[in-house]
Amino acid sequence: MTVSAREARAGWLFLSPWVVGFLAFTAGPMLFSLWLSLTHYDMLKPPTVVGLENYREALSDERVGTALYNTVFYTALHVPSQIVLALGLASLLRRAGRAGGFFRTLLYLPVMTPPVALAAMFLLLLNGQNGAVNEFLGWFGFQGPNWTTDPVWIKPGLVVMSLWTVGSTAVLYLAALTRVPLERYEAAQLDGASPWRQFWHVTLPGISGTVYFTVVVNTIASLQVFTEAYAMFFGARAKASAEGDAALFYVIHLFQEAFGSLRMGYASALAWLLFAVIAVITVVQVRLSRRYVHYEGERS
Amino acid sequence: MRALVLGTAALLVVSGCGGLGSDASDALVTMGFGLPDEHATARVAVFRDANPDVDLRINEGAFDEQQFLSAVAAGDPPDLVYAERRKLGGYAARGAVQSLEGCVREHGVDLGRFREAALRQVTHQGEVYGLPEFSSVRVMIVNNPVVRAAGLDPAALSTSDWSALPGLADRLARVDGGRVERIGFDPKVPEFLPLWAKANGAELIGPDARLDDPRVVEAVRLTADLVARQGGWASFKAFRDTFDQFGANNQYAAGQLAAMPMESWYINTLATNSPDADVTIAPFTDRDGNVLTESGGQAWAIPKGARHPELACRFLVTMTDTQTWVTAATARRDALAKAGRPYGGTFTADRVADERIFREVFAPDGNRILEQGVPVVLSLQDRAFALPPSPAASELVRAWEGAVNRVLVGQQSPEDAMAQAQREAERALKRVGGR
Numbered sequence: 001m002t003v004s005a006r007e008a009r010a011g012w013l014f015l016s017p018w019v020v021g022f023l024a025f026t027a028g029p030m031l032f033s034l035w036l037s038l039t040h041y042d043m044l045k046p047p048t049v050v051g052l053e054n055y056r057e058a059l060s061d062e063r064v065g066t067a068l069y070n071t072v073f074y075t076a077l078h079v080p081s082q083i084v085l086a087l088g089l090a091s092l093l094r095r096a097g098r099a100g101g102f103f104r105t106l107l108y109l110p111v112m113t114p115p116v117a118l119a120a121m122f123l124l125l126l127n128g129q130n131g132a133v134n135e136f137l138g139w140f141g142f143q144g145p146n147w148t149t150d151p152v153w154i155k156p157g158l159v160v161m162s163l164w165t166v167g168s169t170a171v172l173y174l175a176a177l178t179r180v181p182l183e184r185y186e187a188a189q190l191d192g193a194s195p196w197r198q199f200w201h202v203t204l205p206g207i208s209g210t211v212y213f214t215v216v217v218n219t220i221a222s223l224q225v226f227t228e229a230y231a232m233f234f235g236a237r238a239k240a241s242a243e244g245d246a247a248l249f250y251v252i253h254l255f256q257e258a259f260g261s262l263r264m265g266y267a268s269a270l271a272w273l274l275f276a277v278i279a280v281i282t283v284v285q286v287r288l289s290r291r292y293v294h295y296e297g298e299r300s
Numbered sequence: 301m302r303a304l305v306l307g308t309a310a311l312l313v314v315s316g317c318g319g320l321g322s323d324a325s326d327a328l329v330t331m332g333f334g335l336p337d338e339h340a341t342a343r344v345a346v347f348r349d350a351n352p353d354v355d356l357r358i359n360e361g362a363f364d365e366q367q368f369l370s371a372v373a374a375g376d377p378p379d380l381v382y383a384e385r386r387k388l389g390g391y392a393a394r395g396a397v398q399s400l401e402g403c404v405r406e407h408g409v410d411l412g413r414f415r416e417a418a419l420r421q422v423t424h425q426g427e428v429y430g431l432p433e434f435s436s437v438r439v440m441i442v443n444n445p446v447v448r449a450a451g452l453d454p455a456a457l458s459t460s461d462w463s464a465l466p467g468l469a470d471r472l473a474r475v476d477g478g479r480v481e482r483i484g485f486d487p488k489v490p491e492f493l494p495l496w497a498k499a500n501g502a503e504l505i506g507p508d509a510r511l512d513d514p515r516v517v518e519a520v521r522l523t524a525d526l527v528a529r530q531g532g533w534a535s536f537k538a539f540r541d542t543f544d545q546f547g548a549n550n551q552y553a554a555g556q557l558a559a560m561p562m563e564s565w566y567i568n569t570l571a572t573n574s575p576d577a578d579v580t581i582a583p584f585t586d587r588d589g590n591v592l593t594e595s596g597g598q599a600w601a602i603p604k605g606a607r608h609p610e611l612a613c614r615f616l617v618t619m620t621d622t623q624t625w626v627t628a629a630t631a632r633r634d635a636l637a638k639a640g641r642p643y644g645g646t647f648t649a650d651r652v653a654d655e656r657i658f659r660e661v662f663a664p665d666g667n668r669i670l671e672q673g674v675p676v677v678l679s680l681q682d683r684a685f686a687l688p689p690s691p692a693a694s695e696l697v698r699a700w701e702g703a704v705n706r707v708l709v710g711q712q713s714p715e716d717a718m719a720q721a722q723r724e725a726e727r728a729l730k731r732v733g734g735r
């Protein structure tokens with residue numbers, strides 16, 4: 001056996017736990033779900049094959065339309081806000097000098113908050129009548145909206161809440177910012193570039209790979225948003241969809257169909273449709289990245 | 301290699317590849333039942349004392365529909381399940397729980413002592429699938445000082461005259477510049493829509509029931525209008541969310557609410573936290589002035605595929621036995637007395653047990669809320685209606701609650717919303733194969 005063959009064998013041996021885990025717990029269930037999506041299955045009786053009926057129903061389901069609209073709306077608000085805020089915080093952190101470590105830890109701590117606890121906390125903070133957020137806005141003369149009960153403000157409220165965990169993205173940006181060569185800023189300053197032009201022409205191209213990564217990851221995560229919204233608006237029966245489906249996100253609808261109505265086949269079809277939506281959006285992002293993303297070592 | 305295989309097998313065993321059931325021949329496993337107070341612990345003790353050889357395993361925690369149905373589908377269910385009666389009826393219709401006819405016959409259980417509405421909820425095609433436990437009804441709770449301050453008589457406040465309710469809400473509510481400072485009359489929708497619909501003569505579940513029935517639409521219109529007059533849903537609900545419902549500074553004590561229909565268990569909460577609150581507890585009434593209430597509660601059932609159905613039967617018969625209830629009520633009363641708290645009675649679905657508990661055990665000890673409220677609740681227990689079992693119960697509830705919510709937030713008219721709900725209900729009923 002050659003050295004490379006031995007190395008390949010060793011490599012596969014070390015990889016095998018992951019491969020087994022992937023086949024057993026990811027690929028296997030995915031294939032099973034694909035088959036279930038072609039059946040009616042209520043968990044109590046054996047599945048019956050119905051072909052593409054579940055997909056046809058999903059395309060005409062009013063609630064799928066509502067859920068998809070809510071999810072895309074949330075994503076369109078959440079991803080840019082998360083990235084702009086994270087980038088702003090990372091820029092400040094970069095200037096924090098010796099206190100940087102302390103602030104970095106402080107910024108990352110909220111990420112550790114369990115999502116359900118976060119939801120409970122923000123229900124109080126965002127209450128339109130006596131929540132702390134509106135009290136704060138009141139100091140500046142603004143009358144805040146009913147973030148948790150007004151259908152118009154529920155999704156923006158959820159976006160505000162999502163910014164609580166901006167620390168994880170900010171830490172990524174901080175790492176990216178430190179890798180931008182200082183001589184580029186010096187050259188830009190010698191050319192008389194303003195701070196804004198430096199940011200636009202030096203910083204942003206320098207971290208475009210990280211921006212692209214966070215856009216893709218945050219978009220996928222946003223399209224699968226579930227826990228916080230479910231805990232705030234659907235978990236307790238008394239709150240179930242109390243705001244006219246304004247917080248009915250796609251995965252929540254999928255979950256309700258699967259475990260509320262026991263429609264595993266239909267829920268599987270919904271899952272595959274979401275997979276398709278995410279795949280299309282990601283492909284578009286990949287295509288766009290070729291034009292806008294710059295990697296170190298690439299010829300421009 | 302052999303060692304690897306054995307090691308893997310051992311790992312799978314110790315990591316708990318089993319489900320909710322137990323392979324041990326004498327282990328009896330429950331699901332959805334907890335041991336929060338003496339009502340639970342004393343009854344479990346009765347069973348343990350009578351069956352010392354049984355390894356009873358109470359898996360504490362709320363009932364989880366997903367976990368339960370997955371376990372049944374996997375052929376590894378618990379021996380007993382404790383869930384809302386409305387859900388159990390649906391499981392019976394879907395074949396997820398077993399008929400208790402044999403169990404009831406063998407143990408000589410007199411089904412006649414159970415309240416009719418409760419028993420109806422666990423009966424499917426003439427067979428009993430669960431034994432009912434607690435029984436809660438709905439009553440009106442009126443905040444006397446607030447109502448009197450508005451120049452009204454709390455005793456005269458009624459839900460019979462629907463044309464007068466908007467004016468009543470206007471008079472009792474306090475809204476300042478879009479900010480709600482007091483709710484005058486909370487119709488408690490969408491949760492209580494079945495009560496309002498029934499008050500107008502309509503059913504929401506049943507062979508002839510339709511969610512777009514004009515009488516249901518009228519009930520939705522009235523209740524949504526009441527909310528709209530009191531700041532609109534967004535402000536109304538945001539304000540309601542601020543209530544310290546289970547604390548001493550609750551909505552009645554703080555004067556944040558004038559009147560609302562509410563589940564009867566709240567009387568006990570009020571009696572404990574605000575024993576001096578000046579409230580009137582009265583029955584809800586339909587449009588003809590007749591007393592009307594809806595009943596709810598839990599029941600025990602034996603899942604399909606349970607390993608120990610005979611032991612499970614013995615357990616649920618013991619837990620719902622009249623004497624067991626009296627023992628539990630006594631233990632509860634004594635424990636509360638030690639803590640200096642009032643005992644508000646134990647309301648069960650067993651008529652005979654309640655008669656004994658409220659004759660032999662109940663002692664309001666001068667608590668005005670209990671002295672006033674308990675007789676009202678007792679008088680309503682046998683007059684309550686309950687939503688009948690339906691295999692599509694979850695979907696139906698979701699359909700009408702979603703519809704009412706769309707009306708409350710102004711997305712749809714009552715007619716359009718209930719028409720959509722009816723379409724959703726028809727699809728759900730068709731999917732599960734009949735009502």
